[in-house]
Amino acid sequence: MSIVKIQSAGLTSLFVMLAAALSAAPAQIAVPSKTQVVFLGTGAPPANPDRSGPATAIVVNGVAYLVDLGPGVVRRANAAAIAKRIEALEPTRLRVAFITHLHSDHTVGYPDLIFTPWSLGRREPIDVYGPRGIKSMTEHLIEAYRVDIETRGNPNGIERDYPDGYKVNAHEITTGVIYRDSNVTVTAFPTKHAMESYGYRFDTPDRSIVISGDTNPTQATIDACNGCDVLIHEAHPIRAVSRSAVSKEFAEKYHTNTAQMADLARAAKPRLLLIYHVGTSAAADRLFDDLRSRYSGLFAIARDLDVF
Numbered sequence: 001m002s003i004v005k006i007q008s009a010g011l012t013s014l015f016v017m018l019a020a021a022l023s024a025a026p027a028q029i030a031v032p033s034k035t036q037v038v039f040l041g042t043g044a045p046p047a048n049p050d051r052s053g054p055a056t057a058i059v060v061n062g063v064a065y066l067v068d069l070g071p072g073v074v075r076r077a078n079a080a081a082i083a084k085r086i087e088a089l090e091p092t093r094l095r096v097a098f099i100t101h102l103h104s105d106h107t108v109g110y111p112d113l114i115f116t117p118w119s120l121g122r123r124e125p126i127d128v129y130g131p132r133g134i135k136s137m138t139e140h141l142i143e144a145y146r147v148d149i150e151t152r153g154n155p156n157g158i159e160r161d162y163p164d165g166y167k168v169n170a171h172e173i174t175t176g177v178i179y180r181d182s183n184v185t186v187t188a189f190p191t192k193h194a195m196e197s198y199g200y201r202f203d204t205p206d207r208s209i210v211i212s213g214d215t216n217p218t219q220a221t222i223d224a225c226n227g228c229d230v231l232i233h234e235a236h237p238i239r240a241v242s243r244s245a246v247s248k249e250f251a252e253k254y255h256t257n258t259a260q261m262a263d264l265a266r267a268a269k270p271r272l273l274l275i276y277h278v279g280t281s282a283a284a285d286r287l288f289d290d291l292r293s294r295y296s297g298l299f300a301i302a303r304d305l306d307v308f
């Protein structure tokens, strides 16, 4: 059993599982990874003040790659930059993002990413990758903030010297390798949600990381992970969540419960499973208990600003 870097304080869930795992198998403590997974928002639509909207950063060699832009993304990134000393998450350095799907809980932070860092001094356009519709969403957001853009960019505007800092290169993707630079190769795979949706696999010099977005269990996710270092997957407790009939039906079709999560993880075999997209604290507790009783691998219920 090996384990990745654990930077954040108070990772009770992980430590509990670590203890269980270590008691069952000889320990092999690995060298800390250079690549960091930073949870900026581990929430879902409920406006839980402790769990910001879905947003995750993969940080490699001082560059942050964001996955999803839930509400609060820039402030949470700055919180990580300050509290965890991860400079790559300073607002003006946020320049690349991947969107799993266009549900609002994953994209309400998009205008935040476009405009807040610009007003703080970002000079370059950003690159955003996502499903069909991301270009239109981008154009509409720019248009919605036209007055702000014109005011900041006019001869008296404080951003007049860097007029490109709010611009976006929006890329509509399909499956396969969709991005590559000296730090990462990003591969998109189809997921099963209420609209066109993708999960992403990040291959960095020292880690393989798969993130699901919102999805029903899929073979594509299992194949994308296939023994990966880290699988970040959504899940909800199998029982006793107060849902309407409509919401229950939706969850059964388009999300993943803990029994399904355990089956999927056994097939995908990640070295570390991290659960996110958690609505409430009660749900987080139930998720942990549920999964512990069904899955013997190493896992944690991620919390905002956790770093793995």
Ligand SMILES: [Zn+2]
Binding pocket: 044, 045, 054, 103, 105, 106, 214, 277
């Ligand atoms: Zn969602």
Ligand SMILES: [Zn+2]
Binding pocket: 101, 103, 193, 214
């Ligand atoms: Zn969704």
